[in-house]
Amino acid sequence: MTDIVEDLKWRGIIAQTTDEDALRKSLADGPITVYAGFDPTAASLHVGHLVIVLTLRRLQRAGHRPIALVGGATGLIGDPKPSAERQLNDTDTVRDWTGRIRGQLSAFLDFEGDRPDTAIMANNLDWTADLTAIDLLRDLGKHFSINQMLARDTVKSRLGGEGISYTEFSYVILQSFDYLELYRRHGCTLQIGGSDQWGNITAGLDLVRRVTGNTPHGQAHALTMNLLTKADGTKFGKTEGGAVWLDPELTTPYAFYQFWLNSDDRDVARYLRTFSFRSHDEIEALERESAERPAGRAAQRALAEELTTLVHGADQCAAAVEASRALFGQGDLATLDRATLNAAVAELPSASVTELPTVVDALVATGLVASKGAARRTVKEGGAYVNNVKVTEEDALLGADDLLHGQWVLLRRGKRNLGAVKLG
């Protein structure tokens, strides 16, 4: 069995763990069961979640049993953020999102068979839906000290700010109960999560210890992962269009591929270490390549292709690569064959029109700019392109000779924002 702790350290993933030697030993002694929870706060997971999901995958590959927990119950309550109270989502929405996220998670782990490392899917609604108020207060509440709960950073910052509802204040009890239930049901002895989850996870450890005395499954552990940061100080996983989702309906495979391809040189090595399943040697070779010849973006390409394949499949990845080549290639768009063009354009935001519009209207129709004023501004600034040729006339009209294969016009704002207009 590979030393998974060493591997995770090499990747720079580990933020904090409880007793590291004890954790290392139990991981080495045999398969353990590990869980991570995902609350349905949106219709899809996003790239930030990949850090955790893929760590579960690594642990499974190292022979351990992963449990993917979807927070059908905790998603109804809301993990308190340091800044402000969350808006509650209605129960139907949460149920729908729970199902979607469950589907996404199932793609990253192996649930087939009945081996010691076969993954388990769980939903905390299963053990909280029938929990009575009396049970909650007697069996769980008695183990939680208000003094300790008040001392938590998130709670402190909320008390100093806009306040916190009893609902969110109680969230930690439910998450702790999850760990307890998974310990009892599946002998789960490790919970992993983002570094912001440290408090919730250790609260769960306390509950497990108090209720079970750490028997019969032994000591339970906690491991948190560094949240990815970006060299330019902005938040990882966001683009102009918002979060980068795993759901192809929300973020196309093309956009997903482009997101990774556009990684900052200074960040790409860390991303590779965090996400890639390539060998250490291969990753180090890519790092050298990137340092010596950054313009080639070998590391970005490798990262983008690996993750797009993992999340969307080899076919979708190949299509995204092909589309990127076609759309950003220096070649003449008019020489592209119809099939390649159609496939490329399918990846872009597009608009159908019945007659050829002005460039300004076309930019608005495809959603490349927010308003006509912004579109005019873009043209004036020289940031508008038709079929990769800069537009200089503010009131330019698209003409029949702009049509590619009699049907498409490719629009671009700036260097890398593409859209298409379809006639007919």
Place this chain on the structure above:
RNA sequence: GGCGGGUUGCCCGAGUGGCCAAAGGGAGCAGACUGUAAAUCUGUCGGCUGAUGCCUACGCAGGUUCGAACCCUGCACCCGCCA
């Protein structure tokens, strides 16, 4: 409960009757340079409109005025100090 201060555009923040779509900074966007990167510099940054017009906007509702982000009244929320 009392007294005082505050609520401005995506964020921070100036503005105390007309010259205010509102200084300045940040974020965003575009250009130059490049590599679909970063940094830097420049421009831009409510909407509609082929040009100084219209609409929307300075917590909410109403009022005064030829004219209000700016004055008055009420309400909501936030922050201090005192009980």
